Amino acid sequence: MSEAEQPGGRGAGPLLLGVRHHGPGSARAVRAALEEARPGVVLIEGPPEANELIPLAADDGMRPPVALLAHAVDEPGRSAFWPLAAFSPEWVAIHWALEHGAPARFIDLPATHTLARGRDEAHDGEQPDDGGKPDTGQQGDVRIDPLRALAEAAGYDDAERWWEDVVEHRGVGEEGDALAPFTALEEAMTALREVYGSGGHDRDLVREAYMRLQIRAARREYGSGVAVVCGAWHVPALRRKATVAADRALLRGLPKVRTDLTWVPWTNRRLSRFSGYGAGIDSPGWYGHLFGAEDRPVERWMTKVAGLLRAEDRTVSPAHVIESVRLAETLAALRGRPLPGLGETTDAVRAVMCEGSDVPLALVHDRLIVGDVLGEVPATAPAVPLQLDLTRTQRRLRLKPEAAERELELDLRKETDGQRSRLLHRLRLLGIGWGEPAASYGSTGTFRETWRLCWEPELSVRVAEAGIWGTTVLAAATARAEADAVAARDLAAVTGLAEHCLLAGLPDALPTVMRVLADRAALDTDVGRLAQALPALVRSLRYGDVRGTGTAALAEVAAGLAERVLVGLPPACAGLGADAAEEMRRHLDAVHGAVGLLGDVPAPGHGNLRARWASALRKLATRDTVPGVVRGRAARLLLDDGELAQDEAARQMGLVLSSPGTSPADAAAWIEGFVGGSGGGLLLVHDERLLALVDAWLTGVPAEAFTDVLPLLRRTFSAYEPGVRRTLGELVRRGPGARSGAAGAGRGTPGFAANPDTGRADAVLPVVRLLLGLGPGGEQAAGDGEGGEKEEGGEDTGAGLVGAAR
Incomplete structure (x- = not known):
């Protein structure tokens, strides 16, 4: 098979097919070259430890995009990916070999060496573009972009556009020679390597030495029928004559780690540069279309775009499709391009189908140009036990991982939804962020949860990392919770962990967490930390009731924590600075809500917490040593609970605002504490006396102090709803006399009569x-x-x- 010995059909040696990774033009050219040469073995750039995984590529359950995942056995977080799409030349080469019964092997530097280079350089193992993506694996070491260099030499300012013109828009073997594209690309890369050498990255020299050794071994085994599919950047180095001793010397002493490899699903978004992973292409959806469209790619693309826009209730007719195709072809002719590319089709879609708007065009870019495709891996692919358990649970609960972000509404009163919620909470506890809690609209009940789900390929690494905690999601989450409780440094972290245990349904972890929580609460004397920890415990009690979880021990700890807060809060609020007082005000709000809920929870041995809390608030509201913002908030909380009459509230405000010993800044802080936050604006709208007191005080503030209190007051009143601010402004504009007259005999609220209508x-x-x-x-x-x-x-x-x- 002499043809297979020729590089691009010229000269002796193995058949070297230099490609652009994830390039549909290169994929078509590889398929045509292999069909013509019919090699006995196909060597592919990739980690050789994955050779046993190659047959899985032909499994019916394998759907690209997928990736080879390599991770260190002892440190799963140290990992690397080799992604492959349907239009990747390597994927085409693998399938050709499997279909024709030819052996296929990976020949790149083993992952055992790649992962040993260190955590910061682990992603060097990701399959790079054909030298076209800057690789910053080493600090200050920048790799040239050969595609950009070739594009600039050809007079292009866009490497993607140059690649489309010279490769994607040219037919394979237009001159009758299937190897012609590889010959031209090898000549160009040879010229670049003569100028730039390794391109600023010495690691390529090590990789290429290993590949040369593997090519030699394959030639000894299979003779002349050897075809090599690799990045075009490496072809000149693989063609170069080098001794076996020199290549082995480059590989001597490389560090090693034990590694495991498997196939994992990948996404189009992770193939694009927009996702932060430099796979070398900006538009995987467009490239997938070019690879799959046998003829009339522009017309078929415009039809896809029209279908997407019509599904989004946009008015798009067949006439729009026809005009878009015509405009794209006209733009290509004006720009001197052989066929319309992505730039021309995008401009045509914007002008015709989107009527010049970039809003629907963004949808086209997100859904089609990039795409939200998530690959699939067969169940027979090797995986850690935790991944297998997670996959089984996902299927049982009908929670299919998807690349597109979606919201999931759960009703915890339903058994299936409850199990889904527990699974998502357990995964979050393990650091597997498949789902994130979102705001629930339409219901404020504790029986409802809303999740935002989005599966990213990196989650496979997180699953492998979490495998050290157990073989099932439940066992792993339980072990992780117990370990985190023991290692927690502060009380708030333990209380948050107790809440997570209840949400995740981890009854076996609760005893350990509760023991640590009780010990930390007994030793902690910081009232601020105690106040910060209490709300999480009370939330846990609420969720425990909804989920049917026993919470007697948790109620006892929460009640004891509340008592310590009640005793220590008044002295802790004395002599605080402005920032500390504002933080204490937030703690006051949180504890108030927690005590209100905790008052309904039976805790033997503890008295009426609500009554004792009201007593503590009264102390805070009347002590001069307490900052104004805290005193004002205490008075407001008492008023909201009916523990303070309106007349008394007005009297306290009058004393604060009219006392000669009260500084304007302290008075403004009291106002912020009293009327700031939710409902404060309505309180002023419906209580004319309070508004008149604030108005009279503000107009009497000396000019030299007004500038100091203005920012504080602006912050208070800017938090109100626009309608509330507008009403307050109207009331102030009318003045006190007008307000009294409108209300009749000085009573009531403006706009309301003295008696019902x-x-x-x-x-x-x-x-x-x-x-x-x-x-x-x-x-x-x-x-x-x-x-x-x-x-x-x-x-x-x-x-x-x-x-x-x-």
């Missing part, structure tokens, strides 16, 4: 009766009040409406 109240009664199931005559159901009847001896004051609603 009975006519307007009667108008809504029929609707209320209908909603409550009452008869048209006001017949009452069992347990209803007086319905819509007027009170005896007086006019209808709205009691009928209230009674019906009740």
